Amino acid sequence: METKEMRAVYCDTLIELAQSDERIMVVEADLMRASGTMSFKQQFPDRGVDVGVAEANLVGVSAGLSAAGKIPFAATFGCFASRRAFDQFFLSANYAKLNVKLVGTDPGISAAFNGGTHMPFEDIGLMRMIPGLTIVEPSDPVSLKALLKACASHQGCTYMRLHRKAVAPIYQNDEMFALGKGKVLCDGSDVTLIALGAILVPEALKAKDELANMGIEAAVLDMHTVKPLDEELVLSYARKTGCIVTAENHQTAGGLGAAVANFLAKTHPTPMAMVGIQDEFGQVGTQGWLQQYYHLTAEEITRKALALVKSKKE
CATH class of the missing domain: 3.40.50.920 (Rossmann fold)
Incomplete structure (x- = not known):
């Protein structure tokens, strides 16, 4: 089976979801190239939103989109998704019982040359404190695709840790996944x-x-x-x-x-x-x-x- 960049699988899966569900949107903080979502923006120009380098606003805009009936996938580096935008995600999205899908890219040591400032070792710990939040971390392209679809179908906020780089497959393409089931x-x-x-x-x-x-x-x-x-x-x-x-x-x-x-x-x-x-x-x-x-x-x-x-x- 082919080794694939996880961010490419992320974008391809969101495009697939968006083709059959007009509620799917992508929200980015000036990181579409890093997150791999430029193709989504090109195919759905009105459903790809870049809020600039403003992570708290990223979550706030996503909460507003969710309140209007959309399903926003909001991505930024995991350090910013968790530490910088924690209050907005806690209150504007989770406390408000909305449907924001927050994605923290480059978790832990996968941040590599971005160094300690961009290396979230504590994001799961922070997110576990939010009542009712679903937290996932795929291990390969197959699990990523399946868990993204599960997050899109789930009613409620989710937090996904997304390894951006190429990863060898562990699972066969027909493997089934469910949130909360190892x-x-x-x-x-x-x-x-x-x-x-x-x-x-x-x-x-x-x-x-x-x-x-x-x-x-x-x-x-x-x-x-x-x-x-x-x-x-x-x-x-x-x-x-x-x-x-x-x-x-x-x-x-x-x-x-x-x-x-x-x-x-x-x-x-x-x-x-x-x-x-x-x-x-x-x-x-x-x-x-x-x-x-x-x-x-x-x-x-x-x-x-x-x-x-x-x-x-x-």
């Missing part, structure tokens, strides 16, 4: 790896292979929807394997790991380890170098899984 990529009985996004889901799959070479069976879950969390799936694998490693391109505080730990602490306390950013700021670097620096790797997932399995046996 995917079991492979089964296992010794440890569960719960991963999120285009960087860490592939790393979790690599870790599964490394563990298999050591005689350890690891289950791998793609928890593409952080909120609402697929609690039934998490609980079933916590009971089955007895230990869990979460992996995310985000601060472990407030992100996927925190969501899983919070749920299990109340229902089925389970030994856990978390791979993710450990209370640090971002910095400039290639994605590969940043993965190594912040330990967002298959090796780190494997190391923590081994420690949990050993502790469980002891």
Whole structure:
């Protein structure tokens, strides 16, 4: 299957949606080229709005469009979508019970050369605090297309973390997705790896292979929807394997790991380890170098899984 730029899949899917639903609109903050939505603007000139470098206004305009019956997909860098426009998204969109689809591009270390100022490690944590908000992060082009369509059909606000760069496919084209329902990529009985996004889901799959070479069976879950969390799936694998490693391109505080730990602490306390950013700021670097620096790797997932399995046996 073909490796595709995620932003190209984003635009192509929105064009497909817009062809059959005149309510679909694209709202940008002077980033149509970066987000890949110039083709949408060219095909639907009256339904592609550029508000300029004004992210709070991006959300405000989108809220107004939603109030008028439109379905706006508003995209900007994840740092601006979350930190800069948080109040507007909280009040004008979510508190008002509207239907704004906010998209934060270049999440976590994928911001790379834009550096620490543009590297959101905390956006999921912020967004999880908004009542009723649905939060998703696709891991490949197939899941992106399916989850975009699911977000468009969902009545209510959503926040999507969008990896813009080219990503190798994980899923077959006919794979089905539903908001709030994680995917079991492979089964296992010794440890569960719960991963999120285009960087860490592939790393979790690599870790599964490394563990298999050591005689350890690891289950791998793609928890593409952080909120609402697929609690039934998490609980079933916590009971089955007895230990869990979460992996995310985000601060472990407030992100996927925190969501899983919070749920299990109340229902089925389970030994856990978390791979993710450990209370640090971002910095400039290639994605590969940043993965190594912040330990967002298959090796780190494997190391923590081994420690949990050993502790469980002891």
